[in-house]
Amino acid sequence: MSQIAKHTLRFFLFFLVQVLVLNQIELGMGIQIMIYPLFILLLPVDMSVFSLMLISFALGLSIDALSNTFGLHASSLLAVAYFRPMIYNLFAPRDGYDILMETNIFTLGTAWFVKTFGLLIIIHHFWFFMLEMFKLNEIVFVLQKTGLSVVVSILICILLQYLFLRKKRSNEV
């Protein structure tokens, strides 16, 4: 499958899963599962930050349009796209990234994934919940929501990759 078709398909899958499934799940204690930052992580390494931002803006706005958040998801996903190159540089492997390789948990290892994606999703969730509350005196609740949701979101993202990416990897290698 060509790269563009693959990522376009993923775009719609992440969008549908977030809107139809994850938005409807309530775990209590302010946990809200948001996995679509994984889509940004899986985009090619050599993609320019401009395209990243435009794509993330489009995905964010589509999710906003169907969850009555009026721009919250777009704003926080934009932050993910903006910080992705910096964080990628921060945790770059010794001999740099292979631009043909997809950056996922199998190609770069669990430690890299947890560090990189962890940081991105903390930025995303904190940005989201902070804007949602928009009150500094509720910072404890914001941190509680961020902390708990980050853990659940990361676990689900790891699980998703084990479920859907493993086979592709064995074909490629």
Place this chain on the structure above:
Amino acid sequence: MRNFLAFIRRFRVFLLFALLQGIALTFYFTFLSFPRSQFLTSTSTISGTFFELKHDFTKFIALEENNTALQKENLELRSRTIENLFRLENGLVKVDDTLHKVQYEYVPAEIINSTHTKRNNFFTISVGAEQGIKRNMGVFSSNGVVGVIHYAGPKYSIVKSCLTEKVNIAVMIEASGEHGFLKWDGKDSRRGTLTGISNDSDVDKWSKVVTRGSAGIFPEGIAVGKVEKTDVVEGMPLWDVTILFSENYRTVQRVYVVKNLLKEEQDDAESHIPVDVIL
């Protein structure tokens, strides 16, 4: 000029980021305070149809609970019909009632999309301006208050539910008539808070809280919840009242929208209150 171009080139990434961020945040904050367009909301035709489809698949999940609630309401209404009453006269007296005039009309609607984990939760319902829905109409279900219409699109509307920070529905404690406003602290979808209840009188636990009907948005006496606990507000003669909602916002599906036929008259009369007297 060259410096300026160099500046733009140097910070082009950040500038695009700031621009898109500005667009997103402007959407968010203007829509939260006053909605102007249906762009980016679930009332647009595409997303409305989308949710209608989704709702067709998921509406059966809470069907049992909703049916029980409707049956309970039917039972109560049935007990009020004239056939239930024993006739003391035998048809000699005919009443052509001129003392009562219809004030409220109700439009049935279905919630096709809802959230309950966010700080401000909006529900999408399947009626809109074409059915005469306007901003600031009340929405309730057979169990209790649900919210207020925030934005009415042509076929779908968004309800600002009781699970938003500033839902500000005028409510009162049924027994004492003490009144205040309903708020939500964003933590528990089963509990809300009342502000403005004076601590002159005690508030009994489990006393019923109903709508006050003062703003003309809801008729008087629609259930909201029951008082769960009262706390003292530091330095103010007020109770901080926590209530348990009578409606379960996670499963509610069938709702009614309140059309107040005398609302314009009330607003018109209230607009004559001289401003300098208030200030």
